Amino acid sequence: MRISNILLMVIFPTAALAEWETNMPRGVTPTSEVAYDLHMLIFYITVVIGIVVFGAMLYSILYHRKSLGHKPAKFHESTKVEIIWTVIPFIILVGMAVPATKALIMMEDTRDSEITLKVTGYQWMWQYEYLEDNVTFFSKISDESNAARRLGSGVDVTTVDNYLRDVDHAIVLPTNTKVRILLTANDVIHAWWVPELGGKKDAIPGYVNEIWVDIKEPGTYRGQCAELCGKDHGFMPIVVHAVSKPEYYKWVGIQKTNRVAKNK
Amino acid sequence: MSTDIEKLHDDHDHGPSSGIMRWITTTNHKDIGTMYLWFSLIMFFIGGLMALVIRAELFQPGLQLVVPGFFNQMTTMHALVMIFGAVMPAFVGLANWQLPIMIGAPDMALPRLNNWSFWILPFAFTMMLSTLFMESGGPAAGWTLYPPLSLQGGDSFPFTILAIHMLGVSSILGAINVIATILNMRAPGMTLMKMPIFVWTWLITAFLLIASMPVLAGAVTMLLTDKFFGTMFFTASGGGDPVMFQHIFWFFGHPEVYILILPAFGIVSTIIPAFSRKRLFGYDSMVYATASIALLSFIVWAHHMFTVGMPLAGEIFFMFTTMLIAIPTGVKVFNWVATMWRGSMTFETPMLFAIAFIVLFTIGGFSGLMLAMVPADFQYHDTYFVVAHFHYVLVPGAVFAIMAAVYYWLPKWTGKMYNEGLGKLHFWLTTIFVNLTFFPMHFVGLAGMPRRIPDYAVQFADFNAIASVGAFGFGLSQLLFVYILFNTLKKDVTAEDKVWEGAEGLEWTLSSPPPYHSFEKAPTVD
Amino acid sequence: MSSFKKTYLSLTLFTIFMFSFSYMLVPLYDIFCEITGLNGKTNQERVLVVNENPSERFVTVKFTSTVANSAPFTFEPIDREMVVQVGKIYNTFYTLTNNTTSVKHATASPSVVPHEDAEYFKKIECFCFSQQQINGLETKELPLQFIIDNELDNDTRTLILSYTMFNTTDQVGSK
Numbered sequence: 002m003r004i005s006n007i008l009l010m011v012i013f014p015t016a017a018l019a020e021w022e023t024n025m026p027r028g029v030t031p032t033s034e035v036a037y038d039l040h041m042l043i044f045y046i047t048v049v050i051g052i053v054v055f056g057a058m059l060y061s062i063l064y065h066r067k068s069l070g071h072k073p074a075k076f077h078e079s080t081k082v083e084i085i086w087t088v089i090p091f092i093i094l095v096g097m098a099v100p101a102t103k104a105l106i107m108m109e110d111t112r113d114s115e116i117t118l119k120v121t122g123y124q125w126m127w128q129y130e131y132l133e134d135n136v137t138f139f140s141k142i143s144d145e146s147n148a149a150r151r152l153g154s155g156v157d158v159t160t161v162d163n164y165l166r167d168v169d170h171a172i173v174l175p176t177n178t179k180v181r182i183l184l185t186a187n188d189v190i191h192a193w194w195v196p197e198l199g200g201k202k203d204a205i206p207g208y209v210n211e212i213w214v215d216i217k218e219p220g221t222y223r224g225q226c227a228e229l230c231g232k233d234h235g236f237m238p239i240v241v242h243a244v245s246k247p248e249y250y251k252w253v254g255i256q257k258t259n260r261v262a263k264n265k
Numbered sequence: 266m267s268t269d270i271e272k273l274h275d276d277h278d279h280g281p282s283s284g285i286m287r288w289i290t291t292t293n294h295k296d297i298g299t300m301y302l303w304f305s306l307i308m309f310f311i312g313g314l315m316a317l318v319i320r321a322e323l324f325q326p327g328l329q330l331v332v333p334g335f336f337n338q339m340t341t342m343h344a345l346v347m348i349f350g351a352v353m354p355a356f357v358g359l360a361n362w363q364l365p366i367m368i369g370a371p372d373m374a375l376p377r378l379n380n381w382s383f384w385i386l387p388f389a390f391t392m393m394l395s396t397l398f399m400e401s402g403g404p405a406a407g408w409t410l411y412p413p414l415s416l417q418g419g420d421s422f423p424f425t426i427l428a429i430h431m432l433g434v435s436s437i438l439g440a441i442n443v444i445a446t447i448l449n450m451r452a453p454g455m456t457l458m459k460m461p462i463f464v465w466t467w468l469i470t471a472f473l474l475i476a477s478m479p480v481l482a483g484a485v486t487m488l489l490t491d492k493f494f495g496t497m498f499f500t501a502s503g504g505g506d507p508v509m510f511q512h513i514f515w516f517f518g519h520p521e522v523y524i525l526i527l528p529a530f531g532i533v534s535t536i537i538p539a540f541s542r543k544r545l546f547g548y549d550s551m552v553y554a555t556a557s558i559a560l561l562s563f564i565v566w567a568h569h570m571f572t573v574g575m576p577l578a579g580e581i582f583f584m585f586t587t588m589l590i591a592i593p594t595g596v597k598v599f600n601w602v603a604t605m606w607r608g609s610m611t612f613e614t615p616m617l618f619a620i621a622f623i624v625l626f627t628i629g630g631f632s633g634l635m636l637a638m639v640p641a642d643f644q645y646h647d648t649y650f651v652v653a654h655f656h657y658v659l660v661p662g663a664v665f666a667i668m669a670a671v672y673y674w675l676p677k678w679t680g681k682m683y684n685e686g687l688g689k690l691h692f693w694l695t696t697i698f699v700n701l702t703f704f705p706m707h708f709v710g711l712a713g714m715p716r717r718i719p720d721y722a723v724q725f726a727d728f729n730a731i732a733s734v735g736a737f738g739f740g741l742s743q744l745l746f747v748y749i750l751f752n753t754l755k756k757d758v759t760a761e762d763k764v765w766e767g768a769e770g771l772e773w774t775l776s777s778p779p780p781y782h783s784f785e786k787a788p789t790v791d
Numbered sequence: 792m793s794s795f796k797k798t799y800l801s802l803t804l805f806t807i808f809m810f811s812f813s814y815m816l817v818p819l820y821d822i823f824c825e826i827t828g829l830n831g832k833t834n835q836e837r838v839l840v841v842n843e844n845p846s847e848r849f850v851t852v853k854f855t856s857t858v859a860n861s862a863p864f865t866f867e868p869i870d871r872e873m874v875v876q877v878g879k880i881y882n883t884f885y886t887l888t889n890n891t892t893s894v895k896h897a898t899a900s901p902s903v904v905p906h907e908d909a910e911y912f913k914k915i916e917c918f919c920f921s922q923q924q925i926n927g928l929e930t931k932e933l934p935l936q937f938i939i940d941n942e943l944d945n946d947t948r949t950l951i952l953s954y955t956m957f958n959t960t961d962q963v964g965s966k
């Protein structure tokens with residue numbers, strides 16, 4: 002993809018100035034990493050197949066033309082050839098299926114998580130609940146983005162910090178901790194997705210789904226709803242702050258005192 | 266059998282009636298084929314306009330033109346119009362024109378039914394499009410109509426569903442007609458394994474249609490009764506399950522995407538040998554590959570819903586079956602390349618479109634293969650990467666094949682030759698802009714841009730701007746196509762009977778244009 | 792009958808069959824769900840034969856709740872977490888409060904994660920088996936009696952039970 006970056010810059014000189022994000026992020030969790038590795042593996046496999054197939058085609062187009070006086074050959078039907086081009090792809094596919102299956106089994110194993118975060122999709126915001134600590138709050142698009150995104154707002158959205166990717170209440174998660182994320186919805190189907198934390202999963206009303214994350218690096222990770230959920234589907238961002246475990250527990254403590262204060 | 270055909274012949278005299286009634290009452294396969302093709306072209310432009318609304322809004326971050334609700338109506342309608350209004354009718358139009366003259370028959374087997382299957386379409390689409398002018402707007406839950414969201418739809422909902430029912434009836438009648446024609450009306454001597462490959466692919470497509478369209482009808486009927494008659498198929502509170510809709514929908518939906526591509530395979534397999542002046546490399550294996558793709562297409566549906574939370578075993582099963590489809594698909598591509606290999610090629614417009622089809626469809630196949638890997642699909646799913654995938658297989662796939670077919674057979678249909686220079690110009694413009702539009706979508710998708718959103722974070726801006734420029738270029742280039750068509754029609758030079766040097770098949774033994782009743786006397790095939 | 796009519800007839804029959812097939816998929820799907828624990832569906836009917844057979848294993852069961860469509864209910868588990876012995880019967884409650892002044896009907900939809908283990912979470916008595924009727928401003932305790940089956944995978948140490956409460960007042964009214 003860096004190569005494609007360079008290619009692109011040749012094609013579009015102005016691109017050199019802009020930030021051209023062209024590939025899947027490697028991410029900061031074991032699940033995002035296996036997804037990335039698999040993605041790159043298959044990408045390179047298809048590039049190689051592409052070079053062989055398109056190369057043969059290009060050669061044929063260049064040299065086997067009537068204008069060069071090339072006479073058509075008479076051959077057709079060859080069981081040997083047919084078998085070869087069935088078996089070789091099959092072997093390649095097996096080579097892809099093995100790591101994919103391994104990765105999948107790892108990704109679906111949510112057991113032995115330390116913390117459970119329940120996510121409920123609403124039209125159009127998220128509700129978060131830390132199951133063990135009984136901390137609950139809603140999280141919706143930041144006021145600044147929300148004002149700027151209106152039709153005819155007159156705001157230059159490029160001046161808005163993290164336009165459409167900022168929320169009023171971000172979630173905080175500890176690093177180096179296996180966190181189980183439960184997904185459900187209040188009204189229609191949504192999907193919770195932060196690319197750098199790995200794949201998405203649907204939040205379906207009436208049922209719960211689960212994924213897990215284990216964030217290896219502190220930082221702020223952004224994502225958004227990924228399943229069409231009505232008019233403001235494009236405006237329900239997700240922000241995750243990953244912090245060390247002690248900091249995380251400090252944050253949880255503050256949330257709890259806030260709650261107690263509110264209830265009084 | 267022959268008595269049936271004679272009986273049918275009594276229904277109409279041996280020349281077209283005149284005026285508008287000719288088109289309303291016609292049972293002639295060529296007239297109906299022509300109507301299908303024009304209808305499809307009109308729909309292509311209506312759907313295209315919607316696409317341009319989408320691309321105009323996405324040209325820059327921020328909302329400039331439309332409100333999000335209307336944007337969603339555009340994405341929903343664009344898909345429905347393009348799939349059911351543009352691509353499918355175009356293939357049915359080609360079938361109507363070509364099947365009888367390729368198998369040596371006088372007409373389609375069920376001419377009256379043929380008339381109905383066409384005339385349902387304009388009514389269905391008028392109804393569907395009119396919902397856009399309703400107060401609550403048109404359908405906005407995506408062409409996939411997932412509940413519970415689709416059940417929130419306003420007044421447009423029952424009309425959309427009725428329209429889908431009508432489209433389904435039209436396709437099923439068309440499919441029955443195709444099968445009846447192919448199975449019963451072939452010229453003596455034309456065994457199944459001697460049929461032109463386009464006829465084969467349409468036969469298999471027709472079976473896919475009658476196997477899958479009724480399932481769509483069932484799914485949308487359940488939606489309708491859930492909304493208005495208190496059934497609970499898709500509502501958890503009544504023991505139903507919204508995910509079940511997705512299973513039923515994609516049980517239709519995946520065969521549907523092959524309905525959109527198998528006839529294209531047939532077209533490309535016809536054109537590549539013609540301009541390579543060499544036989545199709547492996548006719549038998551092409552037939553078997555098509556049939557196995559069709560069979561496999563019924564056991565891969567859940568690859569559209571890997572993120573709903575299936576059991577691990579289910580995910581693995583659907584991953585493997587989906588990967589398997591790549592094998593017969595690969596066999597097809599390899600066969601086309603082997604057909605070109607050491608041929609004696611010329612590059613007229615149909616050939617150019619066919620070659621571009623192979624390359625660009627294969628790129629769509631590659632991204633399909635990537636999407637089949639469940640762990641990676643958790644990232645790709647519902648992003649622009651998927652949008653890039655299906656546009657690569659549908660636009661430079663299905664649509665290019667249709668254009669190739671039109672250029673290839675237009676001289677036969679009209680008796681007039683199109684302007685080759687303009688045809689090539691149309692090809693190059695279309696190919697450049699199609700890539701400019703859809704290739705950057707891979708990048709924004711991978712970088713994290715979900716599909717079906719009216720506005721996006723600023724890091725996706727550059728590629729979106731490029732895609733929008735490409736889309737407008739693509740749209741404008743198609744005006745050239747319309748010009749070429751009219752320009753051809755008003756010419757007075759006649760085309761030869763055998764328009765292309767390397768073309769094979771019964772249709773080239775007829776005059777250009779062919780007589781009103783194609784083969785009054787069945788030709789013999791040896 | 793001519794071969795031509797035969798084709799026509801059999802294709803029409805096939806079309807009708809495929810339409811009915813889409814409806815046949817509904818019960819098929821339910822059976823499929825029950826076998827595989829799709830969506831974490833657990834038994835929707837009372838388990839009639841229960842053999843208590845406590846083992847040495849303990850697992851954690853977490854309880855959570857959702858109110859669908861922002862219905863005017865407060866719905867919460869009494870116990871957020873229980874450490875239970877596999878093969879032993881336990882009781883717990885959820886509380887449901889109707890925050891309006893009119894009578895409401897409500898139905899709960901259960902779901903268990905991990906989905907693969909849903910079938911081992913056996914509900915003996917559950918408020919989700921039937922419709923609940925609740926008066927205005929009333930708070931009700933909804934009982935749940937369950938047992939974790941001894942067949943539960945050894946590596947599973949935590950199960951989470953989630954209920955989503957739907958307001959079904961309109962559906963009841965329309966019947």
Ligand code: HEM
Binds near residue numbers: 525590591633
């Ligand atoms: C090698 C063959 C192919 C493979 C392995 C493949 C695989 C897939 C997969 C896995 C998806 C789901 C992606 C997701 O939503 O996450 C998908 C989507 C799609 N594919 Fe393909 N595909 C192939 C060929 C085709 C062809 C030939 C067509 C049609 C001409 C097609 C049309 C579509 C469409 C329309 C969608 C998106 C549907 C939607 O969500 O709206 N694909 N494909």
Ligand SMILES: [Cu+2]
Binds near residue numbers: 226228229
């Ligand atoms: Cu959404």
Ligand SMILES: [Cu+2]
Binds near residue numbers: 522565566
């Ligand atoms: Cu598919």
